[in-house]
Amino acid sequence: MSVQSVEKKLEEEIKSEFPYADNVDWNEVYQRIIYRYSTPHGLQHVKEELYKLEDEGEIIVHHIKPENNPVEVQTLNGFPKKIPTTKLWHHKSCGQCGHIPGYPTSVFWMMNKLEVDYLDEPHQTSCTGWNYHASGASNPVALAGVFVRNMWRAYETGYYPLIHCGTSFGHYKEVRNMIILHKEIREKLRPIMRKLGMDIVIPEEIVHYSEWLFVMSKKAAQQKKYDLSNIKAAVHTPCHVYKLVPEDTIYDPAVYQGRRPAAPTGTVMNFGAKIVDYSTWWDCCGFGFRHILTEREFSRSFALFKKVIPAVEEGHADVFVTSDTGCVTTLDKSQWVGKAHGLNYNLPVLSDAQFAAIAMGADPYLIAQIHWHATDVEGFLRKIGVPVDDYKEKFLQYLQDLREGKAEPQYLYPKHRKIDFYLALPDRVKWYKGNK
Amino acid sequence: MVNKALLSTLPDDPRYLDASYNVQGPLPEEDRNLLSNLKPEERELAKQFWEAVKSDFRFNEYLRGCLNCGVCTSGCPAAKFYDFGPREMIQYMMRNEVDKIWEFVNKKVWACVQCYTCSMRCPFNNEIAGLIMLLREYAVKFALPSAKEVLAPYRRVLLTVITMGNQVTPDMIQPDAFPDWGPQAVEESKNMDVYRKAIPVDLLQRTDIGWHSSLQTAVEIMTIFIESGVLDSIKKIDKDLYDMIMDIYEERKQTLEEIKEKWKKGELKEEDLPDSWLEL
Ligand code: SF4
Ligand code: SF4
Numbered sequence: 001m002s003v004q005s006v007e008k009k010l011e012e013e014i015k016s017e018f019p020y021a022d023n024v025d026w027n028e029v030y031q032r033i034i035y036r037y038s039t040p041h042g043l044q045h046v047k048e049e050l051y052k053l054e055d056e057g058e059i060i061v062h063h064i065k066p067e068n069n070p071v072e073v074q075t076l077n078g079f080p081k082k083i084p085t086t087k088l089w090h091h092k093s094c095g096q097c098g099h100i101p102g103y104p105t106s107v108f109w110m111m112n113k114l115e116v117d118y119l120d121e122p123h124q125t126s127c128t129g130w131n132y133h134a135s136g137a138s139n140p141v142a143l144a145g146v147f148v149r150n151m152w153r154a155y156e157t158g159y160y161p162l163i164h165c166g167t168s169f170g171h172y173k174e175v176r177n178m179i180i181l182h183k184e185i186r187e188k189l190r191p192i193m194r195k196l197g198m199d200i201v202i203p204e205e206i207v208h209y210s211e212w213l214f215v216m217s218k219k220a221a222q223q224k225k226y227d228l229s230n231i232k233a234a235v236h237t238p239c240h241v242y243k244l245v246p247e248d249t250i251y252d253p254a255v256y257q258g259r260r261p262a263a264p265t266g267t268v269m270n271f272g273a274k275i276v277d278y279s280t281w282w283d284c285c286g287f288g289f290r291h292i293l294t295e296r297e298f299s300r301s302f303a304l305f306k307k308v309i310p311a312v313e314e315g316h317a318d319v320f321v322t323s324d325t326g327c328v329t330t331l332d333k334s335q336w337v338g339k340a341h342g343l344n345y346n347l348p349v350l351s352d353a354q355f356a357a358i359a360m361g362a363d364p365y366l367i368a369q370i371h372w373h374a375t376d377v378e379g380f381l382r383k384i385g386v387p388v389d390d391y392k393e394k395f396l397q398y399l400q401d402l403r404e405g406k407a408e409p410q411y412l413y414p415k416h417r418k419i420d421f422y423l424a425l426p427d428r429v430k431w432y433k434g435n436k
Numbered sequence: 437m438v439n440k441a442l443l444s445t446l447p448d449d450p451r452y453l454d455a456s457y458n459v460q461g462p463l464p465e466e467d468r469n470l471l472s473n474l475k476p477e478e479r480e481l482a483k484q485f486w487e488a489v490k491s492d493f494r495f496n497e498y499l500r501g502c503l504n505c506g507v508c509t510s511g512c513p514a515a516k517f518y519d520f521g522p523r524e525m526i527q528y529m530m531r532n533e534v535d536k537i538w539e540f541v542n543k544k545v546w547a548c549v550q551c552y553t554c555s556m557r558c559p560f561n562n563e564i565a566g567l568i569m570l571l572r573e574y575a576v577k578f579a580l581p582s583a584k585e586v587l588a589p590y591r592r593v594l595l596t597v598i599t600m601g602n603q604v605t606p607d608m609i610q611p612d613a614f615p616d617w618g619p620q621a622v623e624e625s626k627n628m629d630v631y632r633k634a635i636p637v638d639l640l641q642r643t644d645i646g647w648h649s650s651l652q653t654a655v656e657i658m659t660i661f662i663e664s665g666v667l668d669s670i671k672k673i674d675k676d677l678y679d680m681i682m683d684i685y686e687e688r689k690q691t692l693e694e695i696k697e698k699w700k701k702g703e704l705k706e707e708d709l710p711d712s713w714l715e716l
Pocket of ligand 1: 552
């Protein structure tokens, strides 16, 4: 066949396969493709708009300052993200404080150890993201109002907000984008904030505590008390930490070649444990927001079959480490029930904060509060050489003394004044911090 | 083979360019006969519902086209357990299928666990989990039966979060409510008082609230929920809950104002205040 006839045949084939090729406006097709593959929430775009709105006086931006001693890391697409490491305002998690109290106390304890300046106040609310994702009983303006009110309380103290909950973290990123990209939301929000004596304030970066812990982990691990080199740790990265507004989650080439989020895997690595992989690493824990309360058949089945069993059978894990409220709860509480079907699993579940604090020598009961966990955390502690029985005896005595009024509760930072439980007073930081 | 005449006239909406269909864009009512699949008494409501969702400012931003590839459903944890999948929802939305949307919102939408796996993986960057939230939000707004059913066991949580600014109460862990959590939950509820006291942070020592927020904070979050219209939706679904929240709001707002006034005048004596406003 001659070259010409091959070309002619080719043309004919193309014509018969794509009969509309001549009639279609290809430019229009390209535009559609660009539209469909693009995202209106591109992080770079959001950031540009944020600073534009600041210049126009539409919003106040809470900047990360040199006094926050920031560390620069990379996000999914390679953009830099600043992680403040000190002068932090704790945005606590309701589920952690309610059911896994050793989670926030481990964070406070490590901050004390690492001499990090922080503020923890009664002037914070839940992000209401749990309620929203479970029930749908909220709306964009309410969600924005809750976010901005909390951010304002941090802003007025000069301390930078550090978000404890994975859902708050992801949810706040989404709400931030919405406030920045939608004037109509700002217009409805502003009068509500004014009524509360506040304005619209947005922090420059939304930062999760697990990111803080990751950037601090090498330094923290220098104070490690126990050897973890024999420990095989499976990690569950919480969905709302890296799938909700995925672009500003941090990644590090040293952690799975940057194919998994840096935190909490990198933290566990930096503390010297061996990371083990399992096929469902990307799957959800089964929490489901409303499911953990009213559809637990789903939660416990999913947690056990899709997370715990693969981590044990494939990864031979000694411990399950994760970095969000719902995930610790679901993975920890869903194992016992397996016994009903002869599935005897008891894989200890810890947050990265508890894991790190315990490795640094924190009291497993008083600080890591492991008695709130259902799984065999004590077994894990024995494996790394923690004198569990001594700690336990001391703690049981402490509980007894508290019951009988023979002991006063101990505190990680000075108690608040009575008035702080009523009003958010302008002088409060001065009072908390003395002359600092 | 794709119809030449149709593809040479693409619809205005840039989301439609779909070689798997002859007709680009939503099917006309005459072809698909959607409304006849709806019960006559529900037809108007279903239409209004769908129109309301479509006119929300997030709808077009979240829905950017669909390849019908199924990537979303293949990674969906809820799809492994329930008769539910995000792909079907996106397809109903793309095809403007009011009857199927209505069925989806009344039967399936609550199965989603909001993990955002679908959103992260969708090659078209659809914010799928966000679209699910949109349907749920409007189900509550329209006080649909499925929303009522879902919210019924959720009342206490709603009350706590709106009036105290905190979603969680430690003492909700009762062995009879959480028998599947095993003996540890029994231990926990038995020792709740002293366990809480042994947490070394003063904000975390109550059994009835995750952390003790300030009175001002509680009033502020109620103000936000009221002013933004959330309470209007709750009123339609659960009038008793609405009344309860409004009563608490009025009372606490007044207490707060009195305390603020006294403080401004320098007349407030801290020792006269009860240890906690929750005991007022
Ligand atoms: S967010 Fe919902 S629909 Fe999407 S993958 Fe998760 S459970 Fe499925
Ligand atoms: S992943 Fe996206 S494009 Fe594929 S079926 Fe789901 S919504 Fe459609």
